[in-house]
Amino acid sequence: MSATTKLPVIVGFGGYNAAGRVSGHHAYHRLVFESLDKATQDETVANLAVLMGLATYAPDGTYSVGESTYTDASTLAQELSQTVLENTLIRRIDPETYFDPDKLLWQKKATLKGSGEQAIEFTLRKRDLPEPVPAEWQVFETDDSTVVRVQVSELADVKIDSYRDFPVKSAGQLPKGFKPADHYSSRFHPRAVQMSVLGASDAIRSIGIPWEVITSHVTPDAIGVYSSNIMAQMDEFGAGGLLKSRLQGGRVSTKNLILGLNSMTTDFINAYMIGSVGSSGSTTGACASFLYNLATGIEEIRSGRKRVVIVGGSEAPITSEVIDGYSTMGALATEDNQRKLYGVEEVDHRRSSRPFSENCGFTIAESSQYVVLMDDELALELGADIHAAVADVFLSADGYKKSISAPGPGNFITLAKAVASANAIFGEEVTKKHSILLAHGSSTPKNRTTESEIFDRVAEAFGISEWPVIAVKAFLGHSLAPASGDQVTAALGMFKSKILPGIKTADAIAEDVFADRLKLSVTDQQFEGELDIAFINSKGFGGANGSAILISPQRTESMLIKRYGKERVEESIQRREATVAAAKEYDRKAAAGDLQVIYQFGEGMIDEAAIEITQEAVKLPGFELPINLKKENPYGDMI
Template sequence: MSSLPVIVGFGGFNAAGRSSGHHAYRRMVIESLPDEQRRETLAGLAVMMGLVSYLEGAYRDEDDRPYSLEEIERQFGPAILEGTLIRRIDPAFFDVDAAYWQKSANLNGSGEALSFELSQRELPEPVPSDWQVTELDERRVRVTLTGSVNVKWESYRELPVKSAGQLPQGFDPGSLYNSRFHPRALQLTVIGASDAVQSMGLPWKKVADAVRPDQIAVYASNVMSQMDDDGFGGLLQSRLKGGRVSTKQCPLGLNSMPADFVNAYIIGSVGHTGAIAGACASFLYNLSAAVDDIDSGRCRVAVVGNAEAPITQEIIDGYATMGALAAEDKLKKIDGSDTTDPRRTSRPFGENCGFTIAEASTYVVLMDDALALELGADIHGAVNDVFINADGFKKSISAPGPGNYITMAKAVASARAILGDEAIRKRSMIQAHGSSTPQNRVTESEIFDKVARVFGIENWPVSAVKAFVGHSLSSASGEQLIASLGVFKYGWIPGIKTIDRVAEDVLGERLTLPLQDLDRRDNPIDVAFLNSKGFGGNNATASLLSPRVAEQMLRRRYGEEAFADYVQRREAVREKAAEYDQGAVKGDFDTLYHFGQGMIDESLIELDEHSVKLPGFEQSIDLDLPNRFADMSGK
């Protein structure tokens, strides 16, 4: 009997704000929210952005003036909306109009000697043989040469790409804990994974004590590693800039660190760990590993996620040179205008010219269904399955291919096997990859249309969250998942609000591509298909079941009496989750970061032929393992 992997916690941070409590989702559909929910969402963002703080029972500005929710909306609402989602790249990253670079030049004396002065410390090693060096004093020398010399000038250039999906303006992820020397992606890891764990409403120790230590797993990674100054970026640049490499840049730059930091500093796990990278489908690759291990019983709790911080000049330069990013001049051409709106650079399934890069972290906590019922964990949804298929032989490594036909068809077929035809045809939706490239809008819509025809789907709702938050690479499909949890709870499918109309080459006869939020409260969505396509032929599609469907399945498995007992236990868990959420809204994130705390004294480990007992863990690790090859080994 398979275990059902249920989602009991979720969190992270992106351009729409904090993911837990559905706050980032609510920012996406803020126009459709009731007044109270809209104002609560704006207040939480106002605190994140440093516009107000919460002290002594009231929201206050820097002059200690108290604000009601209505006053926050009235005074700060426009700034909050402008300072979230995709927007012009903040100068805190770099100046898009004057990005620093070095321009090479060759100085030649045209037959006459060249002479210049510099510090002795600035002499190259070794000194070129055609240089004549004369000491001027203890520190200065004069160099004379008759040939030529290569130099590099400090220069500045305007970047063609000027927008990105950035964390809310004014929010500093490193300020939530002692983040010294941590690359930005690892700062996002810590605060995002902590947010997910605390969103459960269950103390982590209670979860850990309920299972064996090796039944907890963490699957997390990123695509671009850590490419800012505190990671690989600084490692590669330091010597070329005349600086020194630090002891932390190399290890902290590894793309396995989003998993390692969760283990080492947030939950203290000694269980299975994995860092799977599959380009832009990486979150679903990690989710697939977790689902497989829960289904097989190898683990009972899994933390799954990704954290990406690619808003650097070098990464943007790389993708822009490929023609993959939405450049300002191309957008102007599409719009037939001398200006363009930096907030509308990501245009899934509309007239577009490239994707918009973004930073984000996304983490979810999964449990097997039996453990969730035992602990009273709140179930926000369940993962039916994740399918991953490659493209076969390719000409262009970045071009889409046939593998996505396989993943989409299998995901729909798998969900149909559980829910039946009517649910698939009437109560399912797609969270599209929707990268906002001309090639994607055509090929992905063709796949959806063909699958819809095969399964008898006539009006398939399609959402594309990259229109709001951009493309966060490894974290992107995690953002699709969390947005789907919001759809399950609130009933609004986020519309593609950055386009005026669907492009003519999009095959949308059987698709519903809403330009405004689509109200499904009277006909709730039962299953969401998360579709992801990555460079190299990394295709993945997951089917995500709503909590309503998951609860129906659990009632059938455990019976009404056992489920009623679970519902009673769940109330206290929901209360604790709400306490965390309200604290975070007011700026008290209470970020989990256990640096050097609770370390295991290896001298106290108890080991015998049947078990391993670790100090600090309630249960021991079982060594009485079965012979999986009994039919072959003769024992």
């Protein structure tokens, strides 16, 4: 890239996962709760208590729980800390929100036959007769004109309601009691779409600059939105309802098909939140999908085609059908396997995910993760608060494969490229001494050996030792498409506090992990010295591999000074004070329960008759700047 390449910087981030609300580093604080000071612990508990509906917050600074009033976060935390902590992160599947893993409804097929010469006889409402009536059925009228009597010698493939004990009983669920649908007019939206609306709202609000101010500084086509999931919307309001409604005797909704598309996590942001007419897309790279979309977003900014980009993903896979699928392929940690592996009778569901430790499968999770990026020049102009920069994202497939789900060589390439790129930008010493690595860390036996071997061999090639490796899936579970988004937003918290979450669900690092040059810990660690770089590593079924380079806000600022001069950067920092104040005000209101969800159904629609088109530009009503149509011939040397 040339010296004039735009630098994509993260100016807002948000979302919701098993640790709570992401903006303001609140979800990150839940990951390192044991290492926080008392005041931040109390604030974390209070914030979650309100989000979970356990407490309400009053303008006078008091909290209410039922008839009781608490004067501040500290007194509230004394009462609710245990409840909040036990009902966040990975835990036993909540039957009130999802399904009962001890008593999962399913249908058993059976064939019913009459006894001896006696036929099977039953009554049925006339309107419930199958169409057409089976030829072997004898149907008789009854005294009730709405009811018929049926005789038949045999009923084949009868479905009988039954219940079974589900082998998988843990998941990374949103904090108990937090219901995304309650925070806006959700109109039967699938859960992943609900989470997308809330997550993107959180990220946009966290910027601290009104969206209309941002859009007034760029042309309408200079905005991009890139978001996806991989399981689409598999609950009853999306693709799940499309597939099973008629089999359950119901009707397919008019919304099932369209709301089941994985692009809805992008389309809702454009159509109902920011009114964007810029480019959009939903790239899927299995469990690395967030990085695939991030790669698109940063390339659009670096090339100058876009100046503002929203990147993210939202996945809600905690359905019995999805979990059944992953469990059948042996990918998930089952209760029986945990009993055998750990030698216990009572399984601790909170510790089902143990990356790089003795483990037996990953733990599925739900999450919504979004970041807002600008080019460096626009961020300075607007006085945006810069949380990090994204230097690059590298993607590679695995080549020929014997198993579509098995890991392959592609991740060697992506991580090696990322480290080489960081060396080219900052020099070897920065990478060796001032970087951390956020692992995919899925908590499968195969992952712990194959991914750690990649890390260890890349570290050897680049002379790195004691490389800190973090695995946030230990707390959050595996959220599939947005999983690397969980890693990215957690890394932003690490840049700020330098507390590295340990793999606290594990007793020890497994002996077969390649860890000669790695630093894996089962306790939180404080990073010593300057933390400049966070490498984000992600792997996905089918051979989707991604590795990204995040640059700390401090190192980013020094880069901006080098490019724009100290005076211009200091002027931007002065403007930033108002931005930070506005972001803190949003955070305060969100902590009090006002999430300020952005959802504008049918509002602000563009009057197409008022669109002005000339040979030089397209002017859209409602947008300050026109879209420039003056183009240079990119193939001038060929014409």
